[in-house]
Amino acid sequence: MTKPGWRVHAALLFVQVGFGVFHVFAKYAIASVPPLAVAAMRVTVSAPLLLLLARACDKTWPSRNDHFHLALLGFLGVFSNQVLFISGLKHTTASNAAILMPSIPVFAAALAVIMGIERPSARRLSGVALSVLGALVMLDLGSFSTNGGALWGNALILLNCLSYALYLVRQGPMLLRLRPLTVVAWAFVYGGCGTLLVSVPSLLSLQPAQVPAMTWWALLYIVTVPSGINYALNTWALKRSTPALVAAYTTLQPVAAALLAFLLLGEHLGAREGIGFVLIVSGLFVVSRAGSQRDVRNEE
Secondary structure (H helix, E strand, C coil): CCCCCHHHHHHHHHHHHHHHHHHHHHHHHCCCCCHHHHHHHHHHHHHHHHHHHHHHHHCCCCCHHHHHHHHHHHHHHHHHHHHHHHHHHHHCCHHHHHHHCCHHHHHHHHHHHHCCCCCCCHHHHHHHHHHHHHHHHHCCHHHCCCCCCHHHHHHHHHHHHHHHHHHHHHHHHHCCCCCHHHHHHHHHHHHHHHHHHHHHHHHHHCCHHHCCHHHHHHHHHHHHHHHHHHHHHHHHHHHCCCHHHHHHHHHHHHHHHHHHHHHHHCCCCCHHHHHHHHHHHHHHHHHHHHCCCCCCCCCC
């Protein structure tokens, strides 16, 4: 069994901090920019840059048979994930979205077993359960809303979680044949085409002169960190670990949000945050120590 190295954990930690900030910035940005226009900007910037980087670094090209699977990854991890999340966030709250995010490791663990990609492991499943419990302890479940349009927004966020979990699980077999940058670059190319197609009306309705300057700064962050950089790091880490570990790390997003609120807004960190953090870290440790039940090439 292969245990992920410290660089894998560092990459996944960076990714979750980046996604934690993204929830706040995205909610701010869609107040003045249509949600689908935001999604279109993400893929328009990230797809060509990732493709050029993959071509320069990997110096390989997918085979004809690989393109169908890469297109499916693009549909799940880029088109469905981004469109569902940003559209759902328009109709619900950032708090609701954060509360629903811990469903990703649950979906990923179940799908990996159902699809035969990972063997059932009591240790791995207990680690996922600990991390999810920790995330839920940190979050204010009493703030979860199902009133009005929030119910529709919550459903879209939950579908986004399922789509992203399936994306993580299906990446595993592809990473045994192709390098991480190549996989994520082509996923962005295919998923980006679909995203741009459905975003045309929103892009045409956008009036750049009426967008506040601070929104442009938020958009700059959105199209760089939680788009290309985070996707590339996630795929790199997945090649060297398991879908269960990568998905379990999503439970750190409430931790990132709490720390940012403490550092930037002066909010108080109490016993609930401390207990949640301990549970999450314990769960991640258990999942990490469980190792991998599939053939993972540990290329450091």
